[in-house]
Amino acid sequence: MPTLFFADLVRELCQEGGTGPLTPTGAVPGHRRFAGNVPIDTPFHYAIAGVVHEGQWEAGLGRIDTSGRLVRDTVAASSNGGAPVDFEPGLKTLALTVGAGWFAATDAADATLGALVAAKQPLSTGHETVATGLADDLLTVRRGGGWVNVPMASLTYKNAAGAYIVGGLLACANGTAAAPSIAFGGSPATGLFRAGSDILGMATAGAERVRIAANGDLGVGASPVANVRLTVRAADADAMQTVARFQVTNLAGNDSHYLLLGSDPTANMVQLTSTGTNLGGFVFHNGSVERLRLSSAGVLQPGSDNGQTLGAASSRWSVVYAGTGTINTSDMRDKTWRGGATGAELHAARRIAAELGFFQWNDAIAEKGAAGARHHFGLRAQAVWAIMADEGLVDPVGADGRPGATPYAFLCWDEWDADGGTQTRFGIRPDQLALFLIAGQEARIAALEAAA
Structure with a gap:
């Protein structure tokens, strides 16, 4: 239905007849004319009533054309059975009115609208107020020229347990250490931010504290160092401490907990045990082999029995402090006994003592x-070495400074590469050499006593 024009008290007289347009000739007393009050070619309800010929009448939709005539476009009701009336010439009235059909159509539209409104949600002021949402709740929103229902599961809502449920990807701004994109209401400068492409930053008090690189490397107080799994910068120093691996695990089968530091969980690591026979102790591994153990009782021991040295020819301890002397294995079950010293050996011992x-x-x-x-x-x-060689007991030291072969363990010589060249060092085992000298002195004393 086109939009109709309405105006009050518009009624004119007319003398023309026929079924076509009719020309108004002047306003009925107490009424207004069409001209100046009704726009040209704008539809409205009209009513024509014969004055001379009272039996002729017609109502419908019409308009005023550019010549000022009433054009009868659609007949709604008439004295001609609803068809256009062929009016006789003579006095009649032309009026702008409201047709009965319009009221009926309006009532029907109102009824339809009322049913549609009744099916819609009531005013929000009449709803029950709740503190949480359900996944199947619907939220009605405007979309384009219509309305759609959005399920709560696709949004962020607080459930009955007090947790905020996010129905999809949580896309945040990059943020900075000073203003993290995921922060806390009471601490807006503490939280998470995007430090770079695929790089996660963690900040407290507006300063970056931890950074996780794209490959999983972790930096604490500093950016991760390349090829280092964990990089830590001390709070009171500029130097960084790096740890290739940091792992806390429960190894299956022995129910022990370990703190592992190393590039491999089974090699090159420091192991701190929390249960078992080495409770609270440290175990140092190299190449999957235990090299050193510090027990919870404070006992420092090698990884295997009689299998490794303490220090090296090129890396010596300067001083060893101890409450008592070292204990050397002297169990006869571990030895093949050769016997006492020969005359040449005893003579060499006396010369060495000198x-x-x-x-x-x-x-x-x-x-x-x-x-x-x-x-x-x-x-x-x-x-x-020279005395032993002079007694024919060992090979002499060569012109190049290298000693020959020796069967005596108290004579030592080491060679290693360092500083772009070869380094050498002579040494002795003083405990064994001292016993060797004692044997020489004992033989000398025995000879003197026998000669007395």
């Missing part, structure tokens, strides 16, 4: 001066 004397270390003299360097008592390894 070599005993005081000395100062050269590096101590360089550091403290000759007057400040302390005096030590002992032997010179090369002199011992």
